[in-house]
Amino acid sequence: MPHRIVHMLRARGSGRRPVMLAIAGDSAAGKTTLTRGLVRCLGADRMTAVCVDDYHRFDRRERAGRPFTALHPDCNHVDIMEQHLQLLSLGEPILKPVYDHGTGRLVRPELVRPRDFVIVEGLLPLHTRLARACFDITVYLDPPEPLRHAWKVRRDCANRGYTPGQVRAELARREPESAAYIRPQRRWADIVVRFAPVAGRADPPDTPLSAELLLRPTIDHPELGPVLAEAAPPGGDTAMHLRLHRDTDGRPVDALHVHGYVSPEESGPVKKAIWERLAGRADLDPAALGRYGDSGASDPLAITQLLLLYHLLDADRRQQAA
Numbered sequence: 001m002p003h004r005i006v007h008m009l010r011a012r013g014s015g016r017r018p019v020m021l022a023i024a025g026d027s028a029a030g031k032t033t034l035t036r037g038l039v040r041c042l043g044a045d046r047m048t049a050v051c052v053d054d055y056h057r058f059d060r061r062e063r064a065g066r067p068f069t070a071l072h073p074d075c076n077h078v079d080i081m082e083q084h085l086q087l088l089s090l091g092e093p094i095l096k097p098v099y100d101h102g103t104g105r106l107v108r109p110e111l112v113r114p115r116d117f118v119i120v121e122g123l124l125p126l127h128t129r130l131a132r133a134c135f136d137i138t139v140y141l142d143p144p145e146p147l148r149h150a151w152k153v154r155r156d157c158a159n160r161g162y163t164p165g166q167v168r169a170e171l172a173r174r175e176p177e178s179a180a181y182i183r184p185q186r187r188w189a190d191i192v193v194r195f196a197p198v199a200g201r202a203d204p205p206d207t208p209l210s211a212e213l214l215l216r217p218t219i220d221h222p223e224l225g226p227v228l229a230e231a232a233p234p235g236g237d238t239a240m241h242l243r244l245h246r247d248t249d250g251r252p253v254d255a256l257h258v259h260g261y262v263s264p265e266e267s268g269p270v271k272k273a274i275w276e277r278l279a280g281r282a283d284l285d286p287a288a289l290g291r292y293g294d295s296g297a298s299d300p301l302a303i304t305q306l307l308l309l310y311h312l313l314d315a316d317r318r319q320q321a322a
């Protein structure tokens with residue numbers, strides 16, 4: 001059982017090993033946006049970010065003639081990705097392949113030495129049991145499909161040389177593989193994050209998207225109830241709350257909602273309280289959180305990133321105490 005051996009090796013290893021965070025999701029689900037803020041906040045000298053789309057087996061031209069898309073496990077070196085995740089999780093360097101999204105070509109591999117924290121984002125980081133065994137924290141990004149499609153059209157046309165019609169045709173071609181290989185990874189996430197507009201509200205057009213975070217009991221989350229109650233405005237019209245949801249398997253699960261229209265008076269104390277739980281880390285840069293696109297700023301995104309920082313530092317603290 002190789003995944004059990006990975007669990008054992010990671011638990012037994014003496015000395016510090018990297019804390020591993022997976023961020024899985026479909027193309028243009030927001031993985032890079034979430035990752036970028038974490039790296040900037042914690043510092044690139046302490047955090048390594050790896051994109052597992054680099055393990056594509058075929059370049060864009062070769063893929064065009066195949067019966068599957070970039071989402072299919074057969075279109076990726078999943079076995080090599082697994083080997084590399086195991087090495088990174090034990091603190092060992094890898095020679096990682098590199099896929100250039102601008103040109104669609106596979107280029108010269110790069111040496112990656114894991115720092116204290118490693119974020120692994122991409123299409124299939126939670127696809128196999130062995131890959132999943134390498135992570136301390138797992139996240140799945142789950143925006144509504146129409147929003148993700150709009151993000152993908154905009155991004156692929158601006159940065160990857162596609163026309164809107166090409167992107168829409170590719171999204172349609174990918175749908176069966178999204179259903180078969182990408183979306184099933186949601187099940188393995190400790191935290192499922194959905195950025196979306198709030199239905200039925202007529203907020204000004206630049207209002208950030210709201211965030212809904214399913215906080216599954218597979219890891220220990222910070223106690224947010226009292227913090228939210230304290231920050232709630234008088235009258236009880238709250239823009240941030242914890243509710244009990246039914247997960248896809250019917251089990252109850254906490255869901256944290258942070259609405260895009262949240263006021264700084266309400267979000268400020270909650271951010272401060274989570275920040276204080278980060279053990280007063282003066283070395284973190286809070287200004288890096290909540291940024292998207294060229295100049296967008298979002299409190300729901302900042303709070304999502306703060307919660308992930310909490311988990312990264314908490315996993316690191318537990319590991320050092322063990």
Ligand SMILES: Nc1ncnc2c1ncn2[C@@H]1O[C@H](COP(=O)(O)OP(=O)(O)OP(=O)(O)O)[C@@H](O)[C@H]1O
Nearest residue numbers: 027028029030031032033151155195209292293301
């Ligand atoms: N929370 C958010 N609020 C507003 N826009 C967002 C948010 N998250 C992502 N976006 C926008 O969606 C687009 C796609 O995001 P991003 O590049 O982070 O996705 P990705 O999952 O890394 O994509 P891929 O895996 O295909 O490279 C970007 O234009 C980004 O600005």
Ligand SMILES: O=C(CO)[C@H](O)[C@H](O)COP(=O)(O)O
Nearest residue numbers: 027028053060070101104160
């Ligand atoms: O799903 C994707 C993640 O970004 C890409 O589309 C995939 O990596 C292949 O890239 P492209 O076809 O744009 O060269």
